[in-house]
Amino acid sequence: MQLPSALIQSLQGLPGFNEQQFVDIHNADIPVTSIRLNPAKPEVVLQSFNDRDINCMPIPWTSNGYYLSERPSFTFDPLFHAGTYYVQEASSMFLEQALQQSVDVSNPLRVLDLCAAPGGKSTHLQSLLSPGSLLVSNEVIRQRVNILKDNIVKWGSSSVVVTNNDPKDFSKLKGYFDVILVDAPCSGSGLFRRDEEAIDEWSENNVVLCSQRQQRILADVLPALKEGGVLIYSTCSYSQQEDEDIADWLTSEFALSNISFKIQDDWHITEAVTSSGNRGYRFWPHLAKGEGFFLAAFQLHEGDIYKNKNRHAIKAATKQLSPLVAAWANPDNNELIQVNDKIYAWPAALFGDFDLILQHLRIIYSGTLLGELAHKKLIPDHALAMSRMVGEAIGRTELQLSESISYLQKNTIENTGWTSGWQLATYNNHALGWMNVLPNRINNYYPKELRILKQKINN
Template sequence: MVANEADPRRAAILAENLAKHGAPGVAVTVGPAERFSALPSAFDIIAADAPCSGEGMMRKEPVAVEQWSPTLIESCAAMQRSIVESLWKALKPGGFFIYSTCTFNRREDEDVARHMAEQLGAEPVALPMELFPGALPGDGAHCCRFLPGRVRGEGLFMALLRKPDGEACSKKTSKKRGTNAQRPMPSLAEFAKDHIDSAERFCVAGDSLVPRAHAEFAASLGAAVRPLSIGLRPAELKGRSLAPTHMLAMSSVLAAGSFPSAELDYASALAYLRGESLPDVPDGLPQGYFTPLWHGIPLGFAKNIGRRANNLYPDPLRLRLGADKLPASVPAPIVDL
C-alpha cells in the first residue's frame, strides 16, 4: 500500500500513524498526485481524497465558512480534475478508483466523477448502500453522500468507478528523478533473520525491509515520487551495532520471543509511555534490549543496563499529560482478535 500526502508536515504524521498499525508492506510518499502518472498501471485500487472547498467541515471549522466562494469551488474542481487524470494513468485495467471529498456541491463531486466517465472512460460501479446506513444516494448509483445529522462525523462524498479491461498504459518509468537507491545497511539481513517472522519474505533495500514480492515496485516507486518511508525500518546504527527501532516493536512481523520481554502493571506502563526510566527491572532479565509489555502487547523497546532500564520510547510520541490528568482506574485493553 502506498499512502501519499502533498504536505510534508502531514506526511510525517501519516507515516507515524501507519507505523503504529504495524503493517510492513506500506510506503509513505510526499508530493503532488501528478507525479504518480509516472507509474503507469501500477495500482489495483486508488483512493483519492481530493482537496476541496470543505463544505462538509463548516460545522466545526469557521475558516471553511470564511474562505468559501464560487471562485473557490471552480478552482477546486479544476484541481480535482487534474488530480484524477494523473492518478488514472497509475490505475491498472480492471482496477477500482474511489473518489471522495469533504464537500457537497455537484461541481466538485458528481461533475468530477462524470468527467472521469466521459473523458477517461471510467465505468461507474454501483455502491452497496446497505453498507452505509444513513448515507444518501447521489446522482447515480455509484455516488453517495454522508451528511452531518444523518451519520456520525462530518460531511463526505464518495464515488466508485472502474477502469475498463484492456486499457494498459506503456510501462515507462521516470528518468527525471533519481532512483533513491541506497546501499544495504551492514548486517541488516542477519538482524532480520533473528528478529523478523518469515524473514525470507523480505529483502533489504537501504535501511529498510520490503516484501520480496514488491521489491521491483518499491524501486520504481522511489524513481517516480519522493518516498518518506518504504517498508519496515527495523533497526538503526548505534555506534558499530544495530539497535531495534520503535517501528519494529509495533510491527506485525516482529518474531515472537526474539527479544526478552517484561510485563508492566498499569502505573509502570504509563510511566514508560511518558518516557520515564524503569527502575524496577525484573529479576532474571538479561542485559540489553527488551520489549515492555502491557497485557502482552509490545509498547516499544527499553534497554536493561543492570540496575535500571533506559527508556527508548520515541520522544515525539510520549504522553505529555501529568499523572493527575490520566485515567486513575485501569482501562480494559482492546485487543484486535
C-alpha cells in the same frame, strides 16, 4: 453555529437534504466518536472500553468500526499508541464497501492512496488488502508526511511505501495501479460539526477553486491507473460542484464508467443520481450517524497495462545482514536491504515493486525499518516493535497503566527487579516500544517525537 447562507442555498434540491434537520443537527452539539480496530492485533480494545463503561456499537458499513458512547482520552490510552485501533470518522469507513464491491480483494492488488495524511484510509486499506498486495500511501504536503508515516508504522504492516509526490509524478508509472483512491482536498463543509472554525474559511469562491484543483489532481494521476482498474473518489464536502459535478466530469472527459453499490436501507446513506446517470453516495449527518461525506467509484476502460522494463536499482543484502538481524527479528518472506546505516525489511514478493517505486518516486518510508547499525551492532527501531517481526526470544515486560503512561511520556521508569537487557515494553500484551534495562537505570527508547506531552490524565 451559524452556517453560511450561501451553502444552505446551494444544497437546496439535493437528494437527502432537509434544511431544518440539517441546521438542527449542526446546532445540537451531539458529538459522534468512532474507532476502527486493527485486525492484525488481537482484540482487547472493546473490553478495555467496556471496563470503563464506554459502550461500543458496530458501524454497519464496516467490519471493524465502532461508535463509542462517549469520547475517552485517547492520548492517555496505551492501546491507542500500540496501534490496536485508529480514531476515524465513521462515514469515511464506507471506503470498505467501495473497495470490496468494486474489486476482488482476495487477489493481490497494487493500490495508491494519493492524498493519504494523516493515514485513516491508508490504515483501513492495509486491513482490507490480501497478502501480497502493495499499498503506496502518498502525501503531497511535506509537512504532513511524518504523521502519515507514524500512523503507518503504528499499524504494523510491511507492504506499504510512504511517498511524498505530486499527482503528476505518478504518470511515470503508466497503467501500474489496480486501484487509486483520491480523497481529494476540498472546502471541508462536511466537517463543520467537528471544526466550527472551518466555517470562517468556507466561501463560494473556495468551492470553485477546490473543484478546479480536484480536476487537476484527477487528470494528473489517472495515467497511473491500469485498464480495468478502479478509481475511488471522495470528499468531505457537501457541495455539488465538488461531488456530483466531478463525477460527471470524469465520465465525460475520460474512458470511465461509474460503479454503483448495494447499500442497506438502515444505513441511511443517500444514493445521489447525477444528470448523467452517475451514482454517488452522500452522508448527511441528520440521516446517517457520522459527518458529511461523499464517495463515487469508476472503472477505467481504455488505459495502459504496466510492463516492467526497469533494472533493479538496489540489491538485497539478506545473507550479509541476516546474522545481525537474527537476534532481533524473524523477517521470513522478506528481503533485507541497507540504506546507509539503516536496515529495512521489504516483502520478498514485492521487492521488484518497492525497487521500481524507489527509482521513480520520493520515498519517505518503506517496508519495516528494523534498526540502525552502530559499532557493528543493530539498535532496534520503533517500527520493529510495532511490527509482527519481533523475534520470539526477545523479552517482554508488561507495564501497568501508570507505568505505560510514564513510558509514553518518555519519563524515567523505576526498575522493579526486571531482567536486564533489551526488551519490549508492553501493555495488555501489546508492544509500546523498546527499553534497555541496565543494572542502575532503564533507557527509554520511545521516540521523542511521539511522546505524550501532557502530564495530567484527563478522564
